[in-house]
Each structure stands twice: as structure tokens, then as C-alpha cells.
Amino acid sequence: MTLTLADVTLTYPDGDARLTALDRVSLDVPAGTLTAVVGPSGSGKSSLLAIAATLVTPDQGRVVVAGTDTAGLGRAEKAALRRERIGIVFQQPNLLPSLTAAEQVQVMAHLSGGSVRAARARAEELLDAVGLADRADRRPHQLSGGERQRINIARALMNEPAVLLVDEPTSALDHERGAAVLDLLAALTRERSTATVLVTHDLAHLDRVDGTVTMEDGRLTAPAATSCR
Numbered sequence: 001m002t003l004t005l006a007d008v009t010l011t012y013p014d015g016d017a018r019l020t021a022l023d024r025v026s027l028d029v030p031a032g033t034l035t036a037v038v039g040p041s042g043s044g045k046s047s048l049l050a051i052a053a054t055l056v057t058p059d060q061g062r063v064v065v066a067g068t069d070t071a072g073l074g075r076a077e078k079a080a081l082r083r084e085r086i087g088i089v090f091q092q093p094n095l096l097p098s099l100t101a102a103e104q105v106q107v108m109a110h111l112s113g114g115s116v117r118a119a120r121a122r123a124e125e126l127l128d129a130v131g132l133a134d135r136a137d138r139r140p141h142q143l144s145g146g147e148r149q150r151i152n153i154a155r156a157l158m159n160e161p162a163v164l165l166v167d168e169p170t171s172a173l174d175h176e177r178g179a180a181v182l183d184l185l186a187a188l189t190r191e192r193s194t195a196t197v198l199v200t201h202d203l204a205h206l207d208r209v210d211g212t213v214t215m216e217d218g219r220l221t222a223p224a225a226t227s228c229r
């Protein structure tokens with residue numbers, strides 16, 4: 001398994017007590033598969049993504065990313081694991097207004113110290129993969145919402161992550177564009193063998209995913225193996 005959460009419990013301080021955001025959650029996501037996490041607001045979906053991204057440490061349980069058990073890692077080691085093995089697609093693309101589409105994607109490689117030429121070639125390849133080769137020189141305000149989300153996805157793939165974590169990618173898109181983004185995520189997951197987790201409120205396009213799990217009050221109520229195909 002490329003991403004494994006085993007018996008993960010996460011609590012937050014809540015006055016004098018603790019609020020249980022994740023309650024013994026287990027999830028296995030193999031390479032090359034896309035799992036959707038659905039569930040009502042406040043059920044723990046974002047907490048699950050934050051745990052998988054190693055941004056938050058569980059109270060109990062194990063998180064294994066691309067063969068690395070994160071329990072023993074310090075802050076710097078977790079940051080390196082995130083940089084090298086985990087791609088995160090946030091709900092809002094957060095693109096830098098002054099950079100072109102190609103530069104938005106390239107900048108990820110500069111952060112990890114790769115060569116400029118290799119970064120440029122890979123950014124071109126990824127813009128092509130997300131269907132935006134002809135938009136490489138445009139700045140964010142010259143792109144549609146769906147195109148900005150595609151750049152967001154290309155950027156998350158820049159460092160060839162083993163695990164791709166995607167938060168509500170279709171929330172700002174109409175039905176058709178939402179379907180296209182889901183198609184793209186499903187295709188990239190297979191082509192690039194990522195273990196992809198998608199958090200979504202949008203139940204419309206789930207025929208594209210390999211499995212759907214439902215969060216309810218911090219618990220997973222359906223097994224990851226539930227196939228929609």
C-alpha cells in the first residue's frame with residue numbers, strides 16, 4: 001500500500017475536554033488508485049487529509065507514506081517527506097498572480113533545488129498532461145476557474161509524488177468542468193501510479209473513482225474496497 005492509515009485517532013482541545021475528529025480510522029490506498037472520501041460537514045474529512053499529509057500528528061495509530069512510517073520522523077524529516085513524496089491540491093488554487101502558468105508549476109521544483117532546465121521541461125510536460133500546453137504563458141487572471149484548478153493539479157505533481165491528496169477540487173466549478181477535473185484526476189492517478197485521496201462534497205462524479213468511503217462523526221463507515229467500477 002502506498003498510503004496506509006491504521007487505527008488513527010485524532011483529537012482537538014475543546015474547552016476542558018477533547019473533541020474526537022478521527023476515531024480509529026483505517027484506510028489503505030494502493031498506488032494507481034483513486035479513493036473518494038465523502039461525508040457531512042464536520043465529519044472529519046479535512047482532518048483525515050491533514051493526517052495523511054503529515055501536517056498533523058495523530059494521538060494514536062500509524063500513518064505510512066510510500067513505505068515510510070511517519071511515527072518516528074521529526075519536523076524536518078516530515079517536511080522532506082511532504083516535499084518529495086506527497087502532492088497536495090488545495091481547494092483554492094492559491095496561484096501567484098504575477099507568474100505564468102508554466103512558472104507556477106516550475107516554482108515547485110525550485111523549492112526542492114532541481115535544475116532550472118529540468119524543471120522547465122517537466123512543467124511543460126505536466127501542462128500538456130493537464131491539457132494546458134497552449135496556456136503556458138498566461139497569468140491566473142487570464143485563465144478560467146477550471147484551468148486554474150488544472151494548474152493546481154500540475155503543480156502538485158511536479159515532484160512526482162507517490163501520494164496525491166486533493167481537497168474539494170470541484171467546489172468552485174460547474175458540473176461539466178467538475179466532471180472534466182475528476183476525469184483528469186482519475187487518468188493521472190493511473191498514468192502516474194499515485195495513491196490518490198479525494199475529499200469531496202460533490203457526489204456527482206464518483207463513477208470515476210475506484211472506491212468511496214464515507215466519514216461520519218470521525219468514523220469511516222464504508223470500506224475502502226467498495227468499488228464503484
Ligand SMILES: Nc1ncnc2c1ncn2[C@@H]1O[C@H](COP(=O)(O)OP(=O)(O)OP(=O)(O)O)[C@@H](O)[C@H]1O
Pocket residue numbers: 012013019020021039040041042043044045046047048215
Ligand atoms: N484545529 C481545530 N481545533 C479544534 N477543532 C477542530 C479543528 N479542526 C477541526 N476541528 C473539529 O473537528 C471536527 C472535524 O473537522 P473537519 O474539518 O475534519 O471536518 P470536515 O468533514 O472536513 O468538514 P467540512 O466538510 O465542513 O470541511 C469538527 O467538529 C471540527 O469542528
